[in-house]
Amino acid sequence: MKNIQLPISDETILGLKVGDPVLLSGVMVTGRDAAHKWMMETFIKKTRPATGEDQQTYESLKSLLNGSVIYHCGPVVSGLDTKDYKFVAAGPTTSIREEPYQADVMQHFNIKGVIGKGGMGKKTLEGCKNTPGVYFHAIGGAASFIAQSVVKVLGVYKYDFGVPEAMWVIEVKDFPVVVTMDAHGRSQHEVVESSSKTALDALLNQPY
Amino acid sequence: MQRDITAEVLELIRLTSTSLPPDVEEKIREAREKEESGTAAKGAFDTILRNVELSRSQSTPICQDTGTPIFYVHYPEGWSTLKLRMQIRNAMAEATKLNYMRPNAVDAVYDKNSGNNLGGEEFPSIHFEEVEGETLTIELMLKGGGCENVGAQYSLPDSRLGAGRDLAGVRKAVLDAVHKAQGQGCAPGILGVAIGGDRGTSYIKSKEVLYDKLGTRNSDPQLALLEERLTNEANTLGIGPMGFGGKTTVIDTKIVGLHRLPASFYVSVSYMCWAYRRRKMVLSGNKAQYS
Numbered sequence: 211m212k213n214i215q216l217p218i219s220d221e222t223i224l225g226l227k228v229g230d231p232v233l234l235s236g237v238m239v240t241g242r243d244a245a246h247k248w249m250m251e252t253f254i255k256k257t258r259p260a261t262g263e264d265q266q267t268y269e270s271l272k273s274l275l276n277g278s279v280i281y282h283c284g285p286v287v288s289g290l291d292t293k294d295y296k297f298v299a300a301g302p303t304t305s306i307r308e309e310p311y312q313a314d315v316m317q318h319f320n321i322k323g324v325i326g327k328g329g330m331g332k333k334t335l336e337g338c339k340n341t342p343g344v345y346f347h348a349i350g351g352a353a354s355f356i357a358q359s360v361v362k363v364l365g366v367y368k369y370d371f372g373v374p375e376a377m378w379v380i381e382v383k384d385f386p387v388v389v390t391m392d393a394h395g396r397s398q399h400e401v402v403e404s405s406s407k408t409a410l411d412a413l414l415n416q417p418y
Numbered sequence: 419m420q421r422d423i424t425a426e427v428l429e430l431i432r433l434t435s436t437s438l439p440p441d442v443e444e445k446i447r448e449a450r451e452k453e454e455s456g457t458a459a460k461g462a463f464d465t466i467l468r469n470v471e472l473s474r475s476q477s478t479p480i481c482q483d484t485g486t487p488i489f490y491v492h493y494p495e496g497w498s499t500l501k502l503r504m505q506i507r508n509a510m511a512e513a514t515k516l517n518y519m520r521p522n523a524v525d526a527v528y529d530k531n532s533g534n535n536l537g538g539e540e541f542p543s544i545h546f547e548e549v550e551g552e553t554l555t556i557e558l559m560l561k562g563g564g565c566e567n568v569g570a571q572y573s574l575p576d577s578r579l580g581a582g583r584d585l586a587g588v589r590k591a592v593l594d595a596v597h598k599a600q601g602q603g604c605a606p607g608i609l610g611v612a613i614g615g616d617r618g619t620s621y622i623k624s625k626e627v628l629y630d631k632l633g634t635r636n637s638d639p640q641l642a643l644l645e646e647r648l649t650n651e652a653n654t655l656g657i658g659p660m661g662f663g664g665k666t667t668v669i670d671t672k673i674v675g676l677h678r679l680p681a682s683f684y685v686s687v688s689y690m691c692w693a694y695r696r697r698k699m700v701l702s703g704n705k706a707q708y709s
Binding site for chain 1: 458462465466468469472473476479480481482483484519521522529530533562563564567580584585586589590593600601604654655656657661662663691692
């Protein structure tokens with residue numbers, strides 16, 4: 211088990227390989243569907259104008275995400291009325307929906323790691339090589355357990371996206387993940403996809 | 419006699435979101451035993467089981483995606499479904515305030531989260547069925563979005579799969595759906611399969627069949643055999659928990675056979691994640707019993 215403090219250096223990232231169990235500690239930001247679409251359209255492709263506090267939010271996110279990790283997560287949060295926020299349940303959401311955006315977002319913000327579940331595709335794997343970065347797999351559905359690693363909610367951006375889609379800035383201690391895509395072009399998801407396809411083809415060829 | 423059951427429904431929601439049913443937990447424990455020590459698969463099951471215990475003891479959601487709430491209400495003659503609907507909706511808003519539920523209803527056109535799990539007439543989803551006798555039964559399933567997204571519907575024949583309009587074709591379609599899902603639906607999963615119907619009823623029935631207990635087989639021996647065969651064959655794919663690779667990809671398969679039009683032959687697969695949250699409340703007189 212490796213213990214990694216955020217932000218992460220390139221050297222540490224290059225030392226990680228598929229299969230490594232890791233405990234992450236430090237400050238990270240949650241972001242999922244609405245956040246990725248917003249970052250891409252407003253600041254990377256610039257196909258829609260920044261409105262409201264977008265520009266200030268962007269500056270804050272740039273420094274928070276630089277060298278750190280984005281977590282695909284839509285948490286259950288208590289203390290919404292008093293703004294005394296606490297994560298009650300906070301497992302990963304399915305990452306593949308961010309495939310059209312992830313590599314660009316990683317490179318634009320210098321994000322060294324993506325936490326989610328289910329793995330991602332070729333474009334993100336390429337992004338992991340270029341940034342360099344890795345994909346950390348958390349256990350899907352283990353929401354109460356993972357929430358225990360979130361020691362503090364430091365703030366929230368884009369709250370108007372709604373609680374699950376907002377970008378929560380959190381401090382974590384010993385957040386448990388496994389590397390399933392590394393910066394050297396290896397992906398556990400490609401391996402399992404391919405071996406299970408061979409097994410499927412054999413089954414489809416069997417008579418009933 | 420009808421009375422206000424908001425408090426009882428709130429307890430049903432709390433229990434469903436925070437306490438995994440015993441039959442599911444037992445199957446996950448069995449699956450854990452099959453994996454070798456030191457593997458990512460075994461580690462995933464360890465974390466899953468620790469989370470199940472923690473959620474139950476703290477009364478916090480098993481999964482942060484508290485899903486689409488799907489209620490089936492079996493009510494005695496004379497009960498007002500209007501009042502029942504109102505009480506279920508009030509209980510849902512209260513459960514959201516208490517963090518048993520994440521605010522999950524998002525207007526698809528205006529992209530706005532309602533904040534209280536109430537959205538139009540169809541969220542939460544409530545089905546009413548009048549029954550004989552004096553007992554009110556409410557079943558609740560919470561179905562997360564990750565597993566809902568990997569559900570699939572096939573219109574047979576399917577030339578890509580070489581799947582014709584018979585049980586052999588159904589088998590091919592279901593195995594293809596499991597392969598396509600990989601770990602995305604939080605494997606190991608439970609498959610609800612409907613054969614026949616129109617597109618709508620087929621999908622609905624593929625979910626209804628998931629209210630049954632694990633391990634019970636279809637009374638039709640052909641379908642019972644196919645249920646067992648699909649579970650066993652899916653497990654030879656090696657996808658494993660979370661798609662890490664491993665011995666258990668599917669925990670159980672439930673099939674329901676329907677009537678179809680001569681022109682149509684649908685196979686609908688509802689994939690349920692390992693966090694298979696479904697509970698039942700039986701109200702007899704003043705006493706509510708949960709299972």
